[in-house]
Amino acid sequence: MYFEHKVIVVTGASAGIGADAAILFAKQSAKVVLVGRNEGALINVAKKCEEAKGLKPLIVKAELTNDNDVRNIVTKTIENFGHIDVLVNNAGVGIKGGICDGVDLYDRAMATNVRAIYLLTSLATPYLVQSKGNIVNVSSIAAFKPIRDIEFLPYCISKAALDQFTRCVALELGREGVRVNSVSPGCTKTSFLESAGYTKEQAEELYKYRDTCIPLRKVAKSKEVADLILYLASDRASSITGAIFVIDNGENLM
Numbered sequence: 001m002y003f004e005h006k007v008i009v010v011t012g013a014s015a016g017i018g019a020d021a022a023i024l025f026a027k028q029s030a031k032v033v034l035v036g037r038n039e040g041a042l043i044n045v046a047k048k049c050e051e052a053k054g055l056k057p058l059i060v061k062a063e064l065t066n067d068n069d070v071r072n073i074v075t076k077t078i079e080n081f082g083h084i085d086v087l088v089n090n091a092g093v094g095i096k097g098g099i100c101d102g103v104d105l106y107d108r109a110m111a112t113n114v115r116a117i118y119l120l121t122s123l124a125t126p127y128l129v130q131s132k133g134n135i136v137n138v139s140s141i142a143a144f145k146p147i148r149d150i151e152f153l154p155y156c157i158s159k160a161a162l163d164q165f166t167r168c169v170a171l172e173l174g175r176e177g178v179r180v181n182s183v184s185p186g187c188t189k190t191s192f193l194e195s196a197g198y199t200k201e202q203a204e205e206l207y208k209y210r211d212t213c214i215p216l217r218k219v220a221k222s223k224e225v226a227d228l229i230l231y232l233a234s235d236r237a238s239s240i241t242g243a244i245f246v247i248d249n250g251e252n253l254m
């Protein structure tokens, strides 16, 4: 899977799945654009990317719920690299809560997990059409069914909306030769649960519990999810579009 001369925009590249994906793309000679809010973490990921093949990544600090920041991602990428080949809409936030916890939680989940992706994809599309590029969205098995044992209503519906976004945009852009796919992880060890408000101890407990009950008796590693993102973004997947790829150790079967 070579990505030489390819420009890959990865949102949420400062941590977890996005950071691993960015580093893997860099190892395959891609020019990566690292998007996130935590500048220190982005600089660390950039160093690892540069060490791979000597190509300097572009860092774009962006709060994805801010439209101007989202516009700046595309502007800066084009100014620096001139084109976009792959957009990885990976950034996402886990929002806990149930139906009586207020609609603000819904707004927060949708703002990051759906609206920002909608806007960024629309701005990147003319460039992806030019390059006959592709999009990989990072969804979740929470799109298919509620998460067991924890109330995650706003998150679950945001990811269900994202899956339909993937299918609709895949249909729309198919005639332009642009592929659009999605990766749907189950429980994956990252800082995701802590960002969603769990303590480190609670997160460890949840992993331990899943280690005993998920069919394959383990949770996924972020690098495994990153590998799947790379596959879908590569020419090897040239006949795949509108697909939702589950990577969950069988969790969805439970």
Ligand SMILES: NC(=O)c1ccc[n+]([C@@H]2O[C@H](COP(=O)([O-])OP(=O)(O)OC[C@H]3O[C@@H](n4cnc5c(N)ncnc54)[C@H](OP(=O)(O)O)[C@@H]3O)[C@@H](O)[C@H]2O)c1
Binding pocket: 011, 012, 013, 014, 015, 016, 017, 018, 035, 036, 037, 038, 039, 041, 062, 063, 064, 065, 090, 091, 092, 093, 094, 112, 138, 139, 140, 141, 184, 185, 186, 187, 188, 189, 190, 191, 192, 193, 195, 222
């Ligand atoms: N880990 C899991 O169990 C799991 C399971 C299913 C799906 N997923 C999905 O996988 C994707 C990546 O999550 P992860 O597990 O790698 O979690 P993570 O380690 O918490 O990383 C989340 C990334 O998203 C970025 N981000 C979040 N909100 C943002 C915002 N408003 N503006 C800009 N950047 C923002 C973070 O940036 P900063 O740190 O710079 O703020 C960070 O880089 C998410 O879409 C998540 O829903 C994860």
